[in-house]
Each structure stands twice: as C-alpha cells, then as structure tokens.
Amino acid sequence: xxxxxxxxxxxxxxxxxxxxxxxxxxxxxxxxxxxxxxxxxxxxxxxxxxxxxxxxxxxxxxxxxxxxxxxxxxxxxxxxxxxxxxxxxxxxxxxxxxxxxxxxxxxxxxxx
Amino acid sequence: xxxxxxxxxxxxxxxxxxxxxxxxxxxxxxxxxxxxxxxxxxxxxxxxxxxxxxxxxxxxxxxxxxxxxxxxxxxxxxxxxxxxxxxxxxxxxxxxxxxxxxxxxxxxxxxxxxx
Numbered sequence: 001x002x003x004x005x006x007x008x009x010x011x012x013x014x015x016x017x018x019x020x021x022x023x024x025x026x027x028x029x030x031x032x033x034x035x036x037x038x039x040x041x042x043x044x045x046x047x048x049x050x051x052x053x054x055x056x057x058x059x060x061x062x063x064x065x066x067x068x069x070x071x072x073x074x075x076x077x078x079x080x081x082x083x084x085x086x087x088x089x090x091x092x093x094x095x096x097x098x099x100x101x102x103x104x105x106x107x108x109x110x111x112x
Numbered sequence: 113x114x115x116x117x118x119x120x121x122x123x124x125x126x127x128x129x130x131x132x133x134x135x136x137x138x139x140x141x142x143x144x145x146x147x148x149x150x151x152x153x154x155x156x157x158x159x160x161x162x163x164x165x166x167x168x169x170x171x172x173x174x175x176x177x178x179x180x181x182x183x184x185x186x187x188x189x190x191x192x193x194x195x196x197x198x199x200x201x202x203x204x205x206x207x208x209x210x211x212x213x214x215x216x217x218x219x220x221x222x223x224x225x226x227x
Binding site for chain 1: 116143145147152153154155156157160162168170171202204208215216218219220221
C-alpha cells in the first residue's frame with residue numbers, strides 16, 4: 001500500500017537559516033502529496049500540496065516539488081523564522097482515497 | 113467561518129467510563145474521519161464516513177465506535193476506555209472525489225487521558 005517516510009527530528013535552526021525536511025513516498029499511481037503543519041496546541045493545517053509530477057506547491061515561503069523520478073516531496077524554505085517552529089507532516093492518501101497516510105512528523109525549532 | 117469543531121478539548125477520565133467526543137463541521141462535507149496522534153507513530157485513522165449512515169473502519173478501530181446520523185456531525189464513542197486510548201484525537205472533514213483525495217480540514221484536537 002501507499003506509504004510515506006520523512007526525516008526524523010528534531011530540527012533546530014537559527015532564524016534566517018535554510019530549511020529542508022526530506023519526504024519520500026511509495027505509492028501506486030500518482031497520488032496528490034501534502035505537507036501539513038501543526039503549531040503548538042493546535043490542529044493540523046494544510047501548508048501546501050501538489051497534485052501531479054513536477055508540480056511545485058508553495059505557501060508562506062515554503063516550497064515542495066513533486067518528484068516522480070526520486071519519489072520525493074521535500075519541504076524547503078529559504079529563511080526560517082521563529083514563528084515557523086512547529087511539527088511538519090508529509091502525507092498522501094491511501095489508494096482508495098479514504099485516509100491520509102502521514103509520516104511521523106518532524107519537529108522544527110527556530111531560535112532567534 | 114469554515115471550521116471543524118471538537119468537544120471537549122481536554123478530558124481526563126477513568127478506565128471503563130463511557131465517553132463521547134463530538135465533532136461538527138459547517139462546510140457541508142460528505143467525508144469525515146477520526147485520527148489519533150501518538151508520539152513516534154504520527155497520525156493513524158480510526159474510522160471514516162463517506163456520508164450519512166455510511167461509516168467504515170480505518171487502521172486502528174478497536175475500542176471505538178462512531179455514528180453519522182447527520183451530515184455535519186461525526187461523534188467518536190469510547191464505550192469502555194482503557195489507558196492505551198490515551199492520545200490526541202483529531203476529527204477531519206473534506207469533499208470526497210475519490211482517488212487522489214482532497215484537502216482535509218482538521219479540528220483543534222481533543223487530548224484524552226484515561227487513568
């Protein structure tokens with residue numbers, strides 16, 4: 001079945017540093033790919049998504065490109081801020097489209 | 113405002129005492145789902161519903177029940193809670209178009225502790 005693997009955290013960065021969180025997937029066909037973010041004490045929010053190969057999703061300075069050749073959807077941001085401190089989840093749907101399958105989450109901590 | 117609401121947000125209970133966590137959405141979504149989040153395991157689906165009176169098991173349904181009598185509501189029922197159900201629970205909803213799936217909107221979470 002479909003699955004997703006993302007890098008373990010925590011990731012600790014200084015403000016304005018470059019961020020990469022790796023995510024790779026295994027899937028039948030070409031599912032939509034998602035990054036969700038969970039700020040402390042809150043629910044999950046969709047950060048960005050890509051629906052087909054070579055699509056680039058972007059939002060709030062974050063970007064991720066759907067790479068079919070490497071089955072990857074790495075999250076990047078050129079200059080992180082303290083307010084980006086959160087847990088980030090890579091996700092895709094199962095084959096039936098009835099459940100999101102999440103990576104285990106990567107905790108990002110940004111200090112000033 | 114489009115949203116998914118859950119109640120209660122925090123609950124401490126004892127083993128065996130039946131409880132219900134409510135979930136409601138105001139976006140007229142057909143699809144609703146419950147997930148639990150545990151450290152090191154990420155989020156796992158408990159149950160989902162494709163529409164009124166249509167529910168099905170997710171990956172970890174043991175010890176839980178759900179119902180979908182109205183489109184907007186999808187309560188999660190723990191008839192005899194046990195300590196291994198201590199977790200953070202999220203309700204989600206979306207339109208359903210099959211296959212690729214659509215963005216799911218999540219509630220704020222319910223932190224449950226079973227003593």
